[in-house]
Amino acid sequence: MRLLRSLWTEWILAMGFLREGRAQSVMIMIGVAVGVAVIVFVTALIQGLQANIIERTLGTQAHIRLLSSDEVNVLLPAPAGTQLLVQEDKRAQRLRSINNWQQISATLDQLPNLTAVSPVVSGPAFVRRGEALESVALVGIDLTRYQQIIPLQRYVVSGQLRVGADDVVIGKLLADDLGVRVGSKLRLDTGQQNSAVVNIAGIFELGVRELDSRFVYLDLRQAQSLLGLPGGVTVIELTVANIFEADVIAAQIERLTSLNAESWIETNAQLMNALTAQSLSTNMIIVFVAISVAFGIASVLSVSVVQRTREIGILRATGATREQILKVFLIQGAVFGLCGSFIGIAVSYALVWVFNTLGPGLFYIPLSKTLVSLSLLLATLTGVLAAAVPSRRASRLDPVVAIRYV
Amino acid sequence: MSDANIEVLRLEALRKTYNPGLPNATEVLHGIDLRIGRSDFAALVGPSGSGKSTLLNLIGLLDKPSSGELYLRGQPTSGMDDAGLTALRGSAIGFVFQFHHLIQAFTAIDNVLMPLMLARGKPCAQDVQRAQDLLAAVGLKKYADAKPNQLSGGQQQRVAIARALVTEPALLLADEPTGNLDTHTASEVFELFRLFNRERGCAILLVTHDPRLAPMCDRNINLVDGYIVSDTKN
Numbered sequence: 221m222r223l224l225r226s227l228w229t230e231w232i233l234a235m236g237f238l239r240e241g242r243a244q245s246v247m248i249m250i251g252v253a254v255g256v257a258v259i260v261f262v263t264a265l266i267q268g269l270q271a272n273i274i275e276r277t278l279g280t281q282a283h284i285r286l287l288s289s290d291e292v293n294v295l296l297p298a299p300a301g302t303q304l305l306v307q308e309d310k311r312a313q314r315l316r317s318i319n320n321w322q323q324i325s326a327t328l329d330q331l332p333n334l335t336a337v338s339p340v341v342s343g344p345a346f347v348r349r350g351e352a353l354e355s356v357a358l359v360g361i362d363l364t365r366y367q368q369i370i371p372l373q374r375y376v377v378s379g380q381l382r383v384g385a386d387d388v389v390i391g392k393l394l395a396d397d398l399g400v401r402v403g404s405k406l407r408l409d410t411g412q413q414n415s416a417v418v419n420i421a422g423i424f425e426l427g428v429r430e431l432d433s434r435f436v437y438l439d440l441r442q443a444q445s446l447l448g449l450p451g452g453v454t455v456i457e458l459t460v461a462n463i464f465e466a467d468v469i470a471a472q473i474e475r476l477t478s479l480n481a482e483s484w485i486e487t488n489a490q491l492m493n494a495l496t497a498q499s500l501s502t503n504m505i506i507v508f509v510a511i512s513v514a515f516g517i518a519s520v521l522s523v524s525v526v527q528r529t530r531e532i533g534i535l536r537a538t539g540a541t542r543e544q545i546l547k548v549f550l551i552q553g554a555v556f557g558l559c560g561s562f563i564g565i566a567v568s569y570a571l572v573w574v575f576n577t578l579g580p581g582l583f584y585i586p587l588s589k590t591l592v593s594l595s596l597l598l599a600t601l602t603g604v605l606a607a608a609v610p611s612r613r614a615s616r617l618d619p620v621v622a623i624r625y626v
Numbered sequence: 627m628s629d630a631n632i633e634v635l636r637l638e639a640l641r642k643t644y645n646p647g648l649p650n651a652t653e654v655l656h657g658i659d660l661r662i663g664r665s666d667f668a669a670l671v672g673p674s675g676s677g678k679s680t681l682l683n684l685i686g687l688l689d690k691p692s693s694g695e696l697y698l699r700g701q702p703t704s705g706m707d708d709a710g711l712t713a714l715r716g717s718a719i720g721f722v723f724q725f726h727h728l729i730q731a732f733t734a735i736d737n738v739l740m741p742l743m744l745a746r747g748k749p750c751a752q753d754v755q756r757a758q759d760l761l762a763a764v765g766l767k768k769y770a771d772a773k774p775n776q777l778s779g780g781q782q783q784r785v786a787i788a789r790a791l792v793t794e795p796a797l798l799l800a801d802e803p804t805g806n807l808d809t810h811t812a813s814e815v816f817e818l819f820r821l822f823n824r825e826r827g828c829a830i831l832l833v834t835h836d837p838r839l840a841p842m843c844d845r846n847i848n849l850v851d852g853y854i855v856s857d858t859k860n
Contacts, residue, residue: 225747225748226747228743228747228748229743229744229747229748232736232743233729236729236731236732236736237731239731240730240731530727531727531729531730533727534723534727534728534729535729535740535744536688536712537686537688537715537721537723538716538721538740538741538744538789539712539713539715539716539717539741539744539745539793540712540744541708541709541712541713541744542708542709542712543709544744619688620683620688620689623688623723623727
């Protein structure tokens with residue numbers, strides 16, 4: 221408030237000048253508005269698009285998967301003075317439980333940057349119905365914990381989401397291939413002298429072909445016994461609060477547990493690449509639009525300074541300091557930025573509304589308050605910065621010369 | 627100078643050189659000594675190119691002398707920086723220019739208030755009252771809310787005079803104030819200067835070419851080629 225009061229005269233002068241050069245002021249504000257509208261709309265569009273892509277990708281997978289490290293051959297060190305020549309075959313990786321998984325899982329539950337921890341046992345199996353035979357992936361889950369990783373309930377297309385007591389939930393494509401529906405029976409065979417007849421309680425459709433044609437969700441205990449891993453789990457799946465920190469958190473957990481931690485960023489490197497490139501191009505657009513807006517403001521104010529040379533001289537003669545003249549023009553720049561961005565934001569709200577209600581409806585564009593307030597702030601700042609050069613020139617005018625300027 | 631005529635301005639050996647140090651350096655004022663007292667109503671006359679405007683700019687603190695000293699209200703000004711000069715100019719000096727130079731975007735009353743707003747920010751009721759009184763004194767009470775482009779040349783010049791007086795300056799400087807006014811309006815404006823000089827004790831220094839105006843002033847300072855060649859009382 222004190223700042224405003226101390227700028228009162230400068231503010232009044234700036235407003236007077238803006239009002240007098242109405243046509244110019246309106247035109248440059250429209251220019252700023254177009255720039256801000258483009259920036260806000262494009263940013264919101266890309267944010268919406270990326271959020272959509274990420275949600276589609278991460279909606280069906282964990283952010284981080286913890287697996288036990290591969291088994292390796294341990295070689296006896298050669299005695300001193302001898303050289304060891306080894307022809308080694310890598311060991312076949314059998315299905316193995318994570319050592320001490322209960323303890324690890326309990327520890328992970330305590331970590332603040334993880335939002336969900338779900339131990340899973342998964343392994344290969346055949347499912348047989350009559351003559352038909354399909355290879356599937358058995359996924360034994362603790363339903364409540366697993367739901368925090370993948371909200372299965374959302375993807376159930378028929379029946380109920382229920383595992384346990386011989387109930388399983390299978391993918392839609394698998395159900396189609398086998399010609400089964402809710403209530404049908406299936407024989408699961410893991411090739412470990414273990415087989416079971418289970419009841420299809422529900423059918424899901426995740427929208428990912430690989431998963432919909434292969435996944436069979438069943439109770440953790442039943443899967444353990446079918447896969448011959450009583451009491452064991454093969455994977456611990458995790459979700460994190462900030463998905464873009466998944467790789468960093470994965471590295472931390474790897475050091476903490478000495479398990480293999482795979483983050484979604486690693487397993488979806490291509491996607492990350494695309495997202496990064498997209499963000500880069502958005503930022504380029506923002507920077508270049510902002511630069512052209514800044515030059516627009518600067519050129520309008522430069523012209524204004526020349527037009528007002530004589531008035532600046534009079535003001536100096538009647539007691540205006542250099543700083544006051546400087547501020548008068550800086551304020552004009554700020555007002556161009558602020559008012560222009562208000563109009564621009566209104567326009568981008570309209571664009572977003574049109575896109576969300578009348579557009580192709582492929583995804584939803586959110587317009588966040590942060591984006592709006594940030595662009596207001598940025599546009600105002602750009603206005604002030606753009607005004608710096610003309611303002612400086614105005615404040616340095618020699619009053620003697622300025623007064624005689626015609 | 628009598629006791630009642632307190633010194634407002636004193637120039638001592640004031641010189642001004644343009645483009646100093648360059649081959650085209652020209653000294654325009656060659657050591658001017660001058661005193662102006664509070665009740666003075668002086669005309670600065672001389673042919674064009676004699677250095678009148680340069681001298682006026684120096685006195686008005688818009689320009690700095692190359693050497694010599696300028697005392698305003700007894701205060702030496704050679705050591706002051708731009709901010710100090712601006713403050714002193716704002717409080718001690720009023721300007722009236724030939725081309726009535728108002729700020730076009732503002733009404734007559736806002737133009738009159740401008741020096742106060744620049745010095746102190748938002749004007750108080752007293753300031754506004756004073757501006758209204760001054761507008762009334764120059765006969766423009768009705769035109770307080772008119773924009774400059776709605777006023778005639780003479781009216782605009784009267785607004786400019788009101789603006790110059792709003793800070794109650796010790797010295798009013800006027801550069802060809804009647805230069806582009808018709809005879810009738812010119813004499814009206816001149817009478818205003820006379821009035822303010824008498825009633826408000828404001829020293830007045832007019833630069834003029836007008837052969838009719840100079841004899842009507844109390845004192846004529848004649849500047850030729852950068853020297854004061856005569857300083858006479860009428």
